[in-house]
Amino acid sequence: MRSPGTDEVRAPAAASQDKRGVRVARERGPHAARTFWFVVPYLPFLVLFGILPMVYAAWLAVTSDTGAWAGFDNFTRTFTDYRFVPAFVHVLLYTTVWLTALLVLVVGLALLLHGRANRASTTYRFLFYLPGALAGAASVLVWLFMLDPSVSPGSFLLRNVLGADLFVESIAPGNLPFIFATIAFWTGAGGWIVVMYGALNTIPHDLEEAARIDGAGPVTIALRLKLPLIRKWVAYMAILSFATGTQLFVEPQLVNQASLGLVPDTWSSNQLAYQTAFRYGDFNAAAAIAVDLLVIGLVAAVVVVTRTGLFRTDD
Amino acid sequence: MRFQEFTARGLRALILAAFAVFFVAPLLWLVLAPTKSDAALVNRGTFAFGSFGQVAEAWEHLDAFSDHIYRSWLGNSLLYAFGATAIVLVTAIPAGYGLAIGTFPGRRVVLTLTLVVMIMPAAALVLPIFLELDAVHLIGSRLSVILPFSFFPFGVYLAYIYYATALPRDLLDAARVDGCGELATFRHVALPLGKPVLALVFFFSFVADWNNFFLPYAVLADSGQYPIQVGLSNLLSSTPSFNPATGGGGQQVNIFRPELALATLLAVVPVAVVFVASQRALVRGLVGGGVKE
Numbered sequence: 001m002r003s004p005g006t007d008e009v010r011a012p013a014a015a016s017q018d019k020r021g022v023r024v025a026r027e028r029g030p031h032a033a034r035t036f037w038f039v040v041p042y043l044p045f046l047v048l049f050g051i052l053p054m055v056y057a058a059w060l061a062v063t064s065d066t067g068a069w070a071g072f073d074n075f076t077r078t079f080t081d082y083r084f085v086p087a088f089v090h091v092l093l094y095t096t097v098w099l100t101a102l103l104v105l106v107v108g109l110a111l112l113l114h115g116r117a118n119r120a121s122t123t124y125r126f127l128f129y130l131p132g133a134l135a136g137a138a139s140v141l142v143w144l145f146m147l148d149p150s151v152s153p154g155s156f157l158l159r160n161v162l163g164a165d166l167f168v169e170s171i172a173p174g175n176l177p178f179i180f181a182t183i184a185f186w187t188g189a190g191g192w193i194v195v196m197y198g199a200l201n202t203i204p205h206d207l208e209e210a211a212r213i214d215g216a217g218p219v220t221i222a223l224r225l226k227l228p229l230i231r232k233w234v235a236y237m238a239i240l241s242f243a244t245g246t247q248l249f250v251e252p253q254l255v256n257q258a259s260l261g262l263v264p265d266t267w268s269s270n271q272l273a274y275q276t277a278f279r280y281g282d283f284n285a286a287a288a289i290a291v292d293l294l295v296i297g298l299v300a301a302v303v304v305v306t307r308t309g310l311f312r313t314d315d
Numbered sequence: 316m317r318f319q320e321f322t323a324r325g326l327r328a329l330i331l332a333a334f335a336v337f338f339v340a341p342l343l344w345l346v347l348a349p350t351k352s353d354a355a356l357v358n359r360g361t362f363a364f365g366s367f368g369q370v371a372e373a374w375e376h377l378d379a380f381s382d383h384i385y386r387s388w389l390g391n392s393l394l395y396a397f398g399a400t401a402i403v404l405v406t407a408i409p410a411g412y413g414l415a416i417g418t419f420p421g422r423r424v425v426l427t428l429t430l431v432v433m434i435m436p437a438a439a440l441v442l443p444i445f446l447e448l449d450a451v452h453l454i455g456s457r458l459s460v461i462l463p464f465s466f467f468p469f470g471v472y473l474a475y476i477y478y479a480t481a482l483p484r485d486l487l488d489a490a491r492v493d494g495c496g497e498l499a500t501f502r503h504v505a506l507p508l509g510k511p512v513l514a515l516v517f518f519f520s521f522v523a524d525w526n527n528f529f530l531p532y533a534v535l536a537d538s539g540q541y542p543i544q545v546g547l548s549n550l551l552s553s554t555p556s557f558n559p560a561t562g563g564g565g566q567q568v569n570i571f572r573p574e575l576a577l578a579t580l581l582a583v584v585p586v587a588v589v590f591v592a593s594q595r596a597l598v599r600g601l602v603g604g605g606v607k608e
Contacts, residue, residue, distance in 0.1 A: 034497050038413030039425060042406040042471060046425070049466035050432040053443035060446060109334060112327055120331075127335050130342060133587045134579075135526035137547040141579045142341050144557060145348070151572060153344050153361040167557065190338065218323070240434065247438035250528045254548055258557035273442050274533065283446055290442040297439035301431045311430050311472075 054294060060287035074288035078276070084289075087269045090177065090252075094268075095245030098181040102241055106189050107234060110196035111222040125197060129190035139187045140254040147171060147179065171259055176267070180251045192237055199233040200226055232308050239308075243300035247293060249274070269293060348576035349373045353556070356572055373577045376569040380550070385578065387539055388546030393585075394457070395531070395542050396524040399464030403520045407467055408513060411474020412505050416487065426475070433468035438529050445533045459534040460542070464524045470516040477512035478505065518589060525586050543582045550578055 064070040078084055109128070113121045134142060147170040149155045164170040171179065203226060211221050227234075252267040266272040270293060277286035305311055348356060350365035359365070377385050413419075414426055432440075444463050445454070453459045482505060490500040528544040535541060538549055552558060554570040 033417070033419045035413040035417030036419035036422075037497070038409040038417070038501065039419075039422075042410035043425070045402075045406060045462075045466035046428060046432070046468070048447075049440070049444060049463045050468065051428065053440055053447045056447045056450070057443035105334075109331075112330065115327070124331050124335060128338050130590075131338055133522075133590045134342075134583050136528035136544040137551075138526075138544065138579050138582050141547055141551065141575065142345055144551075145344065145572065145576065146341050148557075151348075151356045151361070153340050155361075186338065186341070240436075243434075244436040244438070247436045249438055249441075250532075253532075254551060257548060257552045260558060270438060270442070270529075277442065277445065278533075283449070286442060287446060290439075290446075294435075294439050294443065297435040298431065301434035304434050305427065305430050311434075 057287045057290050061291045074284045078285050078288045083266045087272045091268050094177040094180050097177050098184050101185050106192045110193050114200040115218050128193050131186050132191050143183045199230040203229050236308050239300045243297045246296050349573050353571040373573045377574045388543045392542040395460050396521050398461045399524050400520040402465035403467040403470050407470035408474045410471045412478045414475045415478035429468040429471050441529045455536045460531045467520045
């Protein structure tokens with residue numbers, strides 16, 4: 001999870017382990033089928049909190065509150081809600097800013113750190129990773145302080161870059177996608193830098209050495225040799241972050257609370273789904289929006305599993 | 316050193332230092348904020364240290380808020396995170412083991428479903444889970460937090476990868492030759508050898524549960540049941556610092572920026588402790604395949 005809100009980095013731990021290991025350890029004898037029992041305690045959880053919620057949401061989304069078949073009614077009804085398109089536009093804007101920051105800065109910083117691997121590089125990775133301990137509401141609260149010009153250590157930036165002298169001016173609507181992207185970057189980037197750095201470490205030394213002998217400078221090696229070799233991981237980060245970005249909830253929710261309603265409580269799509277369920281009790285419409293978001297998450301997950309080859313499910 | 320190389324090095328150091336400031340300065344501010352009064356936060360230097368007496372005073376205000384509710388929130392978080400993580404360890408470790416060494420029908424399906432749900436953003440499942448729990452009237456119960464938290468596919472995947480790659484098959488065979496059944500083989504061979512992955516799964520599950528905001532926010536109604544993350548949002552809407560409209564009418568809440576900063580800081584402490592303590596194992600685990608051969 002990601003944590004939720006901003007999901008924790010679900011690194012494909014050990015994903016690039018060589019295939020041989022998987023094949024060697026697999027049982028082929030009479031014991032093999034009996035190991036099924038080890039999986040049994042886990043299955044109810046997988047079904048009840050993984051599969052069934054999706055099926056039930058899908059069912060609610062195509063039925064009415066009386067349980068009658070409704071086809072796409074709930075989907076068209078929510079789509080024509082005046083808050084639906086703005087919410088998706090907000091989320092898309094935010095995701096674009098965040099993805100750009102991740103792709104440019106995470107990859108850039110990882111390459112920079114990998115260029116000269118030393119003790120300082122380890123320290124930097126640790127420092128960048130540190131804010132990862134704060135997620136959920138805690139990281140948002142920290143940034144509410146950072147955005148308050150009267151107490152923020154970055155008040156000169158707020159005044160000169162955002163032109164904000166007051167907290168409410170910092171959280172002006174036009175700034176929000178950038179603010180939420182900053183919060184997400186602050187908590188999540190360090191984890192991704194560690195992942196990218198690990199991926200860079202898999203590149204054989206000989207390759208780098210050969211390039212150096214051929215006269216390639218550090219910049220050329222970074223961009224023309226290393227970057228192409230970790231592109232799978234970059235793609236993985238981009239797809240996963242895109243999916244996570246569309247689910248934005250906690251950041252706008254807290255900013256709404258801190259802004260006296262200046263920022264609407266339906267700023268993001270997930271908030272709209274939440275309000276549809278809680279304020280209006282319209283579970284069918286809420287399910288329809290939730291299904292929209294589920295589909296995005298599902299497609300992204302399936303693409304990662306089947307296309308990037310980072311996660312092995314078999315030998 | 317050539318001039319060009321010198322400037323390149325300088326530029327690199329400058330960029331890294333700038334980002335270090337970006338990542339660390341807010342944390343530093345957070346640690347120092349509770350040592351100052353609300354007025355001192357505005358008037359004194361941003362990174363100035365106030366006094367420990369001020370921290371004690373902030374804690375008194377925070378603790379007095381709504382009849383010690385802050386303590387309940389911390390307790391709830393511990394209950395939810397430890398409770399769910401215990402179930403995760405009991406279910407995910409054997410599951411990963413079974414998936415790694417077995418070839419039963421449906422194995423591939425379970426593995427693929429686990430992977431897909433693991434990669435899907437957790438937030439996408441919150442409303443569907445809420446709707447499901449509502450249908451079985453579990454909303455408002457502590458179980459509505461603990462049970463969904465107990466489903467942690469990432470833990471299953473970690474255990475699966477670990478047992479698939481790091482468990483020598485000869486060892487399993489040897490145990491069986493010695494007369495161990497399936498369960499005994501798991502208990503006496505796989506489990507002791509699985510300590511590193513147990514630690515890893517514990518860490519990730521605990522942190523994910525501790526930091527989760529959306530699910531408990533959606534399924535709990537009584538503020539006495541809130542975990543700390545949701546409690547923080549409750550605190551935020553009660554403070555006049557960001558919400559001038561609240562706190563004035565009759566009830567004196569005494570929750571200002573130092574109290575809010577202290578509340579945030581204390582909410583992070585458990586995770587930070589585990590974070591720093593397991594940093595080495597973590598970084599290695601995160602990039603398991605990335606370690607140079």
